[in-house]
Amino acid sequence: MSLLEIRDLRVSYPGRGFRAKPVEVLHGVSLEVAAGETVGLVGESGSGKTTIGRAVLGLVRPSGGSIRFEGQEISGLQGRARRALSDHIQVVFQDPYTSLNPSMTIGEILAEPLVVQGATGKDARSRVRALLDQVGLPSDAIDRLPREFSGGQRQRVAIARALAPKPKIIVCDEPVSALDLSTQATVMELFVEIQRATGVSYLFVSHDLSVIRHISHRVAVLYRGDLVETGDAPTVTSVPTHPYTQRLLLAAPVADPRAQRERREARRKILEAEKR
Secondary structure: OOOEEEEEEEEEEOOOOOOOOOEEEEEEEEEEEOOOOEEEEEOOOOOOHHHHHHHHOOOOOOOEEEEEEOOEEOOOOOHHHHHHHOOOEEEEOOOOOOOOOOOOOHHHHHHHHHHHOOOOHHHHHHHHHHHHHHOOOOHHHHHOOHHHOOHHHHHHHHHHHHHOOOOOEEEEEOOOOOOOHHHHHHHHHHHHHHHHHHOOEEEEEEOOHHHHHHHOOEEEEEEOOEEEEEEEHHHHOOOOOOHHHHHHHHHOOOOOHHHHHHHHHHHHHHHHHHHO
């Protein structure tokens, strides 16, 4: 049985204007995430990839289909039941600064979900120190504020907060897109190391095919609300079969100017073929 199972998921948003019809942004998407697995969701802005993550987190209500976690339907959960589920399903957002309370110390931020779970102050502080060590931050970070850290360090804090309740799956919504390239590589390697150590699963959302290739076991490609290609990461990110995935691959920059020109020409030919 899959840890997370999404079947025929549909999501609609209200239309603009008086009496405007709802606009469907997901058109019956199905995918699964196994325990200890990373499934990458990739697509351009507006493809629907972030909406899938928000639906799993209960931030948007599906208009159709089902979302099951460990066999239990979760798409309609509210109140106490949804809060209890947050122990098992956590999130890391794109911007590590806006997702952290600037007036709280790192220790307070990380201890908060532990205290909600019933941990004593002493136990919470001990767990916080272990979390800081797990994400590679110094122990004195516990008494410092978010503004005292770089973007990459703040994202490590956000990852530690997600790990605090020992979840089974983390929804990662563009977690490295706001970071510079060297920091991206370091944070992605941290995600991989944490997964090896804990067995946590990731639903990893990104517009960057190279990031998805590095982090994922399997990949799902979204285009205008439809799932157009799925498969193991090496295949989908290297020899894709769908024209849209091919365009994403060819749009990725390469260091060799000649290879870059060849990619542009190949992408142009694909676009022309789609217009016919």
